[in-house]
Every structure is written in structure tokens, then in C-alpha cells.
Amino acid sequence: MRLFGRMILGTLRDMAPVVVVVLFFHSIVLGQPISRLFPLLEGTLLVVAGLALLVYGLELALFPLGEALANALALRGSFLWLVAFAFLLGFGTTFAEPALTAVAAEAARAAAAGGAIEHTPDALESYALGLRFVVALAVGCALTLGVIRIVFGWPLAPMIIGGYVLATALAFVAPPTVIGIASDSGGVTTSVVTVPLVTALGIGLASSLTGRNAMSDGFGTVALVLLMPMLFLMAYATILSWI
Amino acid sequence: MDLIREFGSTLGSTARDVLPVAVFMLFVYCVVLRQRLAHTRNVVAGLAFVTVGLALLLLGVDKALFPAGRMMVEQLSPADAHDASAAPAWTSFHLIYLFAFCITFAAAIAEPTLFAVAQRVNELSGGAINTWGLRIAAAVGVALGVTLGCIRVVAGIPLHWCLLGVFLVIAIQTVTSPRMILPLAYDTGGVSTTVVTVPVVAALGLGLAELLPARNPLLDGFGMVALACMVPAITVLAYAQIAMLFEKWAERRERDEA
Numbered sequence: 001m002r003l004f005g006r007m008i009l010g011t012l013r014d015m016a017p018v019v020v021v022v023l024f025f026h027s028i029v030l031g032q033p034i035s036r037l038f039p040l041l042e043g044t045l046l047v048v049a050g051l052a053l054l055v056y057g058l059e060l061a062l063f064p065l066g067e068a069l070a071n072a073l074a075l076r077g078s079f080l081w082l083v084a085f086a087f088l089l090g091f092g093t094t095f096a097e098p099a100l101t102a103v104a105a106e107a108a109r110a111a112a113a114g115g116a117i118e119h120t121p122d123a124l125e126s127y128a129l130g131l132r133f134v135v136a137l138a139v140g141c142a143l144t145l146g147v148i149r150i151v152f153g154w155p156l157a158p159m160i161i162g163g164y165v166l167a168t169a170l171a172f173v174a175p176p177t178v179i180g181i182a183s184d185s186g187g188v189t190t191s192v193v194t195v196p197l198v199t200a201l202g203i204g205l206a207s208s209l210t211g212r213n214a215m216s217d218g219f220g221t222v223a224l225v226l227l228m229p230m231l232f233l234m235a236y237a238t239i240l241s242w243i
Numbered sequence: 244m245d246l247i248r249e250f251g252s253t254l255g256s257t258a259r260d261v262l263p264v265a266v267f268m269l270f271v272y273c274v275v276l277r278q279r280l281a282h283t284r285n286v287v288a289g290l291a292f293v294t295v296g297l298a299l300l301l302l303g304v305d306k307a308l309f310p311a312g313r314m315m316v317e318q319l320s321p322a323d324a325h326d327a328s329a330a331p332a333w334t335s336f337h338l339i340y341l342f343a344f345c346i347t348f349a350a351a352i353a354e355p356t357l358f359a360v361a362q363r364v365n366e367l368s369g370g371a372i373n374t375w376g377l378r379i380a381a382a383v384g385v386a387l388g389v390t391l392g393c394i395r396v397v398a399g400i401p402l403h404w405c406l407l408g409v410f411l412v413i414a415i416q417t418v419t420s421p422r423m424i425l426p427l428a429y430d431t432g433g434v435s436t437t438v439v440t441v442p443v444v445a446a447l448g449l450g451l452a453e454l455l456p457a458r459n460p461l462l463d464g465f466g467m468v469a470l471a472c473m474v475p476a477i478t479v480l481a482y483a484q485i486a487m488l489f490e491k492w493a494e495r496r497e498r499d500e501a
Contacts, residue, residue, distance in 0.1 A: 014358065017349035022311050025342050030318050042246075043307025046299050047353075047439075053296025054438075055355045061289025063359065064282070065268055072276045085271055093264050098256065099441070110465070156426045157417050164410040171403040179402055180465025187441070187468035190433035192297060193264055195356045199434070203363065214367050220426030222433040226472050 004056060011052040019044065058196050066200025067207075074208040079151065082205075086147045089197070090225070091140035094189050095132055103188050104128040104135075107181035114177035116241075131233065135185050138232035139225055143198065146221030150205050153212060156220040163227040170234040178237035185233055186226035198222055246302075254298040261294045297438070304442045308350070312446030315342055320454050333398040340390050343447050347389040347471070350443045351382035357435040364427060372427075380482035381431040384475030388432075389444055391474070392467035396451050402466040409473045416480040421487060428479040432472035444471055 022040075026032050073082045094100060108128040112119040117127050149156065171179055198221050206218035272278050280286060319338040351357060361374045361381075388409075395405050417425060436444070448464045 014353045017352050021345040021349045025315055040307040040311055043303045046303030050296045050300030050303055051355055053292045057289045057292030057296055058359045061286045069272050072278045160429055161414050168407050183469035184465050187436050187472040192356055192437045193261055195434050199360055216423045219430045223429030226433045
């Protein structure tokens with residue numbers, strides 16, 4: 001309980017900059033009366049309470065669960081299990097991610113407005129479903145590559161730089177309507193549930209394998225999750241536009 | 244009463260978001276790997292906290308951060324922004340850029356995942372990487388990325404040129420930075436754009452696209468999240484490089500004194 005009190009204080013401190021920025025621009029730059037901000041007070045209090053619970057819960061459950069699971073998988077020594085687990089976790093969480101569902105629907109409307117697909121409910125729905133499937137596949141592959149990299153100790157930098165080169169090349173041949181959604185899709189899939197899990201998984205795996213360092217090998221999987229959906233979506237749209 | 248009903252429906256959707264992942268992980272851990280869960284009570288309580296906290300947070304973001312962002316973009320824009328024929332210069336939106344920088348910096352500082360990861364990094368590095376240093380470096384990166392995104396939308400620069408520029412800077416820094424820090428630096432972008440930053444970015448993007456008659460909100464609204472995810476790698480690497488320079492400088496001074 002004392003820990004929770006400290007969390008509330010910490011959250012108040014972390015939210016203070018947001019409140020200061022809004023107050024500064026509202027009252028000093030725009031010179032508006034402060035009373036116009038009162039309707040936002042309720043929401044701000046909800047944010048503070050929510051953040052405190054969330055941070056507490058992340059440290060109590062998601063981080064330990066992720067690290068324990070990675071330890072157990074490493075001890076079991078089955079490479080196949082590890083890869084299957086990583087792929088399923090990435091694919092499942094991404095396909096079910098509400099933020100991605102919303103963005104995919106918006107991207108379908110953008111594609112219809114840009115003339116890439118027909119403006120019928122069926123065409124929109126199948127386009128959005130295709131996007132979600134490709135992004136989920138990409139995140140599954142990203143997590144799989146991430147754990148394989150940690151197990152074998154492959155350096156991350158060549159993968160990331162190579163990925164960027166490939167992404168830039170694809171951006172010049174892919175249909176223009178897909179570039180925006182493709183580059184955003186990685187950021188949209190990294191949510192408050194998946195980031196702690198993926199990070200804990202990497203740290204747990206790297207610290208239970210001999211010869212791996214949690215700092216230099218454990219991180220990097222989130223970066224692959226940012227990169228892969230961009231590559232997969234641009235490649236998918238390019239192939240579709242050729243057919 | 245309305246608030247309670249809204250909270251109920253938000254809680255339902257966050258439970259659908261959190262529980263399948265948790266059940267899948269527990270299933271693999273307990274049934275497939277046949278491990279006994281230590282601290283069962285902590286894990287169950289923690290998952291409940293995450294679900295309820297996320298619901299409260301999303302509701303609050305919807306009621307406070309999102310409307311504040313929309314309101315500010317509208318009020319801070321130059322008076323002739325709506326006029327399609329006059330097409331104001333992109334520099335006349337300087338107040339919006341300043342606001343975008345400040346609010347996304349503040350939002351990234353409040354980001355719970357960045358806080359949790361920064362703390363874990365501090366433990367793992369034995370205190371060598373400062374929690375606040377990492378959080379501030381990442382938040383500056385998110386803020387720079389979003390500001391660049393706003394300038395891009397107003398000035399109408401194609402997204403792939405912005406991304407190409409960012410990639411080039413990251414590639415140069417990758418060659419010149421200490422290798423230990425690279426994976427963490429690439430990760431920070433994804434870590435600092437989750438529940439607080441993304442709605443703020445969406446509010447800014449939507450507000451701007453609606454304001455500018457020449458911009459299609461559907462086609463020009465994308466790209467802001469991508470820049471917010473990429474640029475933190477630059478600032479975190481720069482932070483590491485500056486820290487390294489200071490260390491070298493201090494070493495040299497010690498040697499000169501001896």
C-alpha cells in the first residue's frame with residue numbers, strides 16, 4: 001500500500017509537464033480564461049489514477065511473467081518451442097490489437113479515396129482484413145527473428161540498417177497510398193501490453209543463456225517489431241499492384 | 244452515472260485486450276512447460292491493475308488529452324489557415340510546432356512503458372544508464388519526430404524523403420556509437436509511443452489535416468507515428484555519444500593533472 005502511494009506521487013510528477021504545457025499555451029500564449037479548462041479536470045484525474053495502476057501492474061505482473069516464461073523456455077532447451085511461442089505471441093496479440101483494427105479501417109478508406117480499391121463495403125473490409133493479417137504475420141516473424149537473434153548472438157545493427165535500406169527502396173516502388181500506413185503500422189502495434197512482454201522476454205532469454213548479456217543482447221526485438229510491418233506491408237501492396 | 248457506464252464499456256474492451264495475452268502466457272507456462280507459478284497472487288492482482296488502469300487511462304485520455312490537443316491546434320493556428328486561395332506560408336504555423344514539441348515531450352515523459360523500461364535498464368546496467376537521462380533523451384526524440392511530422396503535413400513534404408533523412412542519420416550514428424547501446428536505442432522509439440503519446444499525436448495530426456483545406460486527412464494524417472518511433476533512436480544514440488565524449492574528456496584531464 002505504501003508502494004502504491006509512492007506510485008501515485010510519481011505519476012503526479014510525471015503528469016505535471018503535460019498540465020504545465022497546456023496551462024502555459026492556454027493562459028499565457030492565448031490569454032484565455034482558465035475556467036475554460038475545468039471540463040478537462042475530470043479526465044486528467046482519471047489519467048493520473050490509470051497511470052499509477054498501470055505502472056504498478058506492469059511491474060507486478062507483466063515483467064515478472066515475461067521473464068519467468070523466457071527462463072522456463074530457455075531451461076527446457078527446446079528451440080522449436082521457443083520459436084513457435086514467439087511467433088504465436090506476435091501474431092495473436094497483433095491480429096487482436098484494437099488500435100490496429102481501427103487504423104486498418106482508416107487505411108482502407110484512404111486507399112479507396114486514393115483510387116487504389118473500389119469504394120464498396122466488401123472491398124473496404126477485405127482490404128482492412130488483408131492489412132491486419134499481413135501486419136500480424138510481420139510481427140510474428142519479427143518476434144521469431146528477435147528470439148533467434150538472441151539465441152545465436154547475432155548483431156542487431158546490420159539487420160536494422162539493412163531493413164532501412166530495403167524500406168527506402170520499397171518506398172519508391174510501392175503505391176503512394178500505402179507508404180503512410182505502412183510506416184505507421186509498426187508504431188501502432190507496439191502497445192502497452194506487448195512492449196513490456198517483449199522486452200521482458202528478451203531480457204529473460206538473454207540473462208538465462210550463457211554468453212549472452214541482458215543489456216547488449218536482450219533488447220532489440222521491439223525495434224524489429226517497428227521495422228517488419230513496414231517492409232511486409234509495402235511488399236504486399238507492391239505485389240498486389242502488379243497483379 | 245454516464246461516467247460509470249462509459250467506464251464499464253471501456254473496461255470490457257481493455258479486458259478483451261489484456262486477458263487473451265495473459266491466458267495464453269499462463270497456459271504456456273503452467274500447462275505446456277509444467278512450471279508452478281510463483282507469487283500467483285501478485286500476478287493475478289497485477290493483471291487486474293493493468294486492466295483497470297488501462298481503462299481509466301483511456302477514458303481520461305479521451306476526456307482530457309485528446310480534446311485539449313484538438314482545441315489547442317485550432318486556436319494556435321494563424322487566422323488565414325482556412326483560406327484555400329491564400330495558402331499561408333508553412334513558417335506562419337510556428338506556434339503549432341512549438342506546442343506540438345512541448346506537448347509530445349510531456350506526453351512521452353508520462354508514458355508508463357518508457358518509465359518501466361528505463362527503470363529495468365537502470366537495474367541491468369548497474370546504474371550506469373540514468374533513468375531520467377534515458378527518459379528525457381527518448382522524449383526529446385519523440386517531440387522532434389512529431390514536430391518534423393507537423394512541418395511535413397503543413398509544408399507538404401513527401402513522407403519517404405523525411406524517413407530517408409532520418410534513416411541516414413541513424414546509419415551514420417550506428418557506425419560511430421558504442422555497440423552496447425545500439426539495441427536499446429533502436430527499441431526506445433517503440434517503447435515511448437504507447438498509450439499517452441499516440442492519442443496526442445493523433446489529435447495533432449487530425450487537427451492539422453482538418454485545418455488545412457489543401458490536405459486530405461486520410462492521406463496526409465499518416466506518418467506522424469512513424470517519425471515519432473524513429474527519431475528517438477537518434478537522440479538516445481546522441482545522448483550515449485555525448486556521455487562518451489564527456490568520459491574521454493574527464494580521463495584526459497585526469498591524465499594531464501597526474
